[in-house]
Amino acid sequence: QEQLVESGGGLVRPGGSLRLSCEGSGFIFSDYYMNWVRQAPGKGLECVSYMSLSGSTIYYADSVKGRFTISRDNAKNSVYLQMNSLRADDTAVYYCARKYSGGSLDLWGQGTVVTVSS
Amino acid sequence: QSVLTQPPSVSGAPGQRVTISCTGSSSDIGAGYDVHWYQQLPGTAPKLLIYGNNNRPSGVPDRFSGSKSATSASLAINGLQADDEADYYCQSYDSSLSVVFGGGTKLTVL
Numbered sequence: 001q002e003q004l005v006e007s008g009g010g011l012v013r014p015g016g017s018l019r020l021s022c023e024g025s026g027f028i029f030s031d032y033y034m035n036w037v038r039q040a041p042g043k044g045l046e047c048v049s050y051m052s053l054s055g056s057t058i059y060y061a062d063s064v065k066g067r068f069t070i071s072r073d074n075a076k077n078s079v080y081l082q083m084n085s086l087r088a089d090d091t092a093v094y095y096c097a098r099k100y101s102g103g104s105l106d107l108w109g110q111g112t113v114v115t116v117s118s
Numbered sequence: 119q120s121v122l123t124q125p126p127s128v129s130g131a132p133g134q135r136v137t138i139s140c141t142g143s144s145s146d147i148g149a150g151y152d153v154h155w156y157q158q159l160p161g162t163a164p165k166l167l168i169y170g171n172n173n174r175p176s177g178v179p180d181r182f183s184g185s186k187s188a189t190s191a192s193l194a195i196n197g198l199q200a201d202d203e204a205d206y207y208c209q210s211y212d213s214s215l216s217v218v219f220g221g222g223t224k225l226t227v228l
Contacts (some may be wrong), residue, residue, distance in 0.1 A: 035217065037164075045156075045164065045207055046119060047217035059215060095163055101210050102152035104169035111163055 002026035002107055004096050009112030011085055016116070020081040022096030022109055030074035033057075033099035036081045038092035039111075046092075049081060050099065064090075086116045121146060122208050130198045131224040138223045140191045140208030146218055148189035151211040151221045155184055155193045157169035158205045158222075166205070168193060195225075 008020040022034070035050040049070040050059045058070060069082040080095055093111040100106035123141040130136040138154060147153055153171050156164040167176050168184035171191065181196045191210075197201055209219040 022125040037217075045209075045219045047219070050217065059217070061216070063170040071150075100166070100169060101173075102154065103217070104152070104154035104163075104166055104167040104209070105156075106163070106166045106169065106175060 002110035004098065004107055005022075005040040006094065006096050006112040009094065009114045011115045011117065013118050014087060014116055016086050017082070017084045018086065018114060020040075020083065020112055020114070022079045022081075024077045024079075024098070027098075029077040034072060035077040035097045035099060035105060036049075036070065037095045037097050037105070037108075038090075038114075039095070040089070040092040043092075048094075051079065072107055083114070086114075088116050090114060091116045121212065121216075121218035122209060122210060124206075124220035124223045126221070127224045127226065130195075130226055132135070132198055132200060133191060133202035134198045135194060135196045136198060136225065138193045138206050138208075140193070140220050142189050142191075142218075144189060145188075146210050146212040147186065147191060148187055153184065153186050153191035154189075154209045156207045156209065157181075158207065158223045160204070164207065198227055199225050 067085045069101040097105035098107040155168040158164045171186040172184045
């Protein structure tokens with residue numbers, strides 16, 4: 001069946017870096033825009049980045065611009081989020097999600113937890 | 119602060135109908151972008167509930183429906199059930215093609 005599986009989360013000190021990975025299976029990965037959406041503890045959803053099929057279109061939320069970099073490897077059915085200069089307010093569950101009709105997100109991973117703390 | 123405005127909470131008794139509003143502006147919903155709705159059960163990832171304003175993905179019961187008008191949208195849940203208790207989020211885009219979410223609404227089934 002179709003699924004997305006994230007990995008790479010963990011505990012990191014302020015100013016540190018992490019690289020999140022998301023691997024898709026059960027569908028043609030290269031046919032879809034991919035998004036990273038985060039949810040801080042007890043808070044709502046925030047899309048931090050998305051990338052088009054070939055990588056020609058990239059979006060970053062203002063909150064992460066200049067610190068986070070999205071990339072993808074369609075041969076590996078994977079999308080990545082390189083997170084640098086991490087801050088306490090980056091603490092969240094990070095989900096990858098597939099873009100569907102009209103810009104909806106129809107397939108989500110289980111999430112990976114990022115905790116930024118000293 | 120979220121771009122789209124939702125009520126923090128709504129409640130209803132089993133069998134009742136509840137609606138959740140999502141208010142945007144001329145820069146997002148009012149600019150013609152579709153509205154989508156997600157259900158998030160405690161401790162789980164969001165699940166797409168309604169896409170393209172009023173379409174249900176396969177497997178979503180027809181008790182759930184969506185509508186859109188001008189700069190706002192609504193999610194209606196008919197025949198409320200205990201397992202509908204969850205957080206609900208609306209989502210759209212803005213004119214800079216940013217993905218925008220509502221702040222979420224917690225539905226309590228009394």
